[in-house]
Amino acid sequence: MTIHKTNKDDTKTQASDVKTSRVSLQDRNIYSYHLDELEQFVTPKFRAKQIYNWLYKHYAINTESMKNIPKNLQEVLQQAFSFPNITPIRIEESNDGTKKYLFQTNDGATFESVFIKMREKEYDENNRVKKGEKYTFCVSSQVGCRVGCVFCSTAKGGFVRNLSAGEIVEQVVALKRDNNLDAHKSINIVFMGMGEPLDNLNNVAKAIKILSHEEGLCIATRRQTISTSGIAPQIERLGAMKLGVQIALSLHAVDDALRSRLIPMNKVYNIERVLEALRNFPLDTRKRILFEYLVIKDINDDLGSAKKLVKLLHGFRAKVNLIPFNPHAESEFQRPCPEKMQNFADYLYKKGIVATIRESKGIDISAACGQLRAKQIKMQ
Numbered sequence: 001m002t003i004h005k006t007n008k009d010d011t012k013t014q015a016s017d018v019k020t021s022r023v024s025l026q027d028r029n030i031y032s033y034h035l036d037e038l039e040q041f042v043t044p045k046f047r048a049k050q051i052y053n054w055l056y057k058h059y060a061i062n063t064e065s066m067k068n069i070p071k072n073l074q075e076v077l078q079q080a081f082s083f084p085n086i087t088p089i090r091i092e093e094s095n096d097g098t099k100k101y102l103f104q105t106n107d108g109a110t111f112e113s114v115f116i117k118m119r120e121k122e123y124d125e126n127n128r129v130k131k132g133e134k135y136t137f138c139v140s141s142q143v144g145c146r147v148g149c150v151f152c153s154t155a156k157g158g159f160v161r162n163l164s165a166g167e168i169v170e171q172v173v174a175l176k177r178d179n180n181l182d183a184h185k186s187i188n189i190v191f192m193g194m195g196e197p198l199d200n201l202n203n204v205a206k207a208i209k210i211l212s213h214e215e216g217l218c219i220a221t222r223r224q225t226i227s228t229s230g231i232a233p234q235i236e237r238l239g240a241m242k243l244g245v246q247i248a249l250s251l252h253a254v255d256d257a258l259r260s261r262l263i264p265m266n267k268v269y270n271i272e273r274v275l276e277a278l279r280n281f282p283l284d285t286r287k288r289i290l291f292e293y294l295v296i297k298d299i300n301d302d303l304g305s306a307k308k309l310v311k312l313l314h315g316f317r318a319k320v321n322l323i324p325f326n327p328h329a330e331s332e333f334q335r336p337c338p339e340k341m342q343n344f345a346d347y348l349y350k351k352g353i354v355a356t357i358r359e360s361k362g363i364d365i366s367a368a369c370g371q372l373r374a375k376q377i378k379m380q
């Protein structure tokens, strides 16, 4: 598809120059395009930068608002590309400011994203802002998921389809827009919503490149974390891409028997194989590999498990995130008691492993991945 400028006057750009026949519905999502690609579609090149600016600095939802784009080109763009492509159909807000969004795609699929306020603004004694707010966006990479973790609501709905790069990028734009966050406000992104990001690696990698583009949202790749259930060969592929992203492994268990029960993927790539893949993952010198450990009452919350964990992580620059299980109606598991979790964390700390207990955000809403979607499906 090309959009040619036909003469020196920008306003003479002609709709007839757009060859949309080769463009599939997914390709029409304007957020799927890296600036370099957009520059091939639109001449002169600087127009592509202007369009990017409208999309990512002003969160434009139509071409009419793109004031410095000639009218004819606005019409051409509106015909050639589709946006917006995802619509929030339900939003739940927690007392702690966490907001869970259920988005619907143009083909009627639904998936979730979460806006998490990690820190409120802090002031000094003179009422000057000492520290700004801190936000993390939890984004989805698929509609549903193939992995089938037993503790996960998303898994229960099965796999529907991959999200396109554009649909991934658009979640971030929509969350920033809806929460009035300035384009320059830095945020962290975790690919920890619905889906296994490494099962949709090409689209996720493209989305990361678009999200980090300096003319766009400019979200540094070191602020983007891919969380995986452990598809070992894809961890190696991601490492070879050298994107500069962080990686988090949902470990959750210290022996294969329990891990295979919780995450069926472990039967294909067991703990040893996954750790081997992670050992070669390219890490920024100041960063660590994150190991997510979902602490489940009387299942994996004992000190024996903590000891095994220390052994497994020997030689890693590791950080362990202990996540108390968030009970929900569809799960047999219980939340661990805080004392036991603290003992677990203290043990890791004593053994030289950085460990944090993750504060559960949005506990009063459908906080666990897939719950809001499951609720919506039940209502239909």
Ligand code: SF4
Pocket (backbone or CB within 6 Å): 144, 145, 146, 147, 148, 149, 152, 153, 154, 155, 193, 194, 195, 196, 229, 369
């Ligand atoms: S926890 Fe993640 S990887 Fe596991 S089934 Fe749910 S969405 Fe998929």
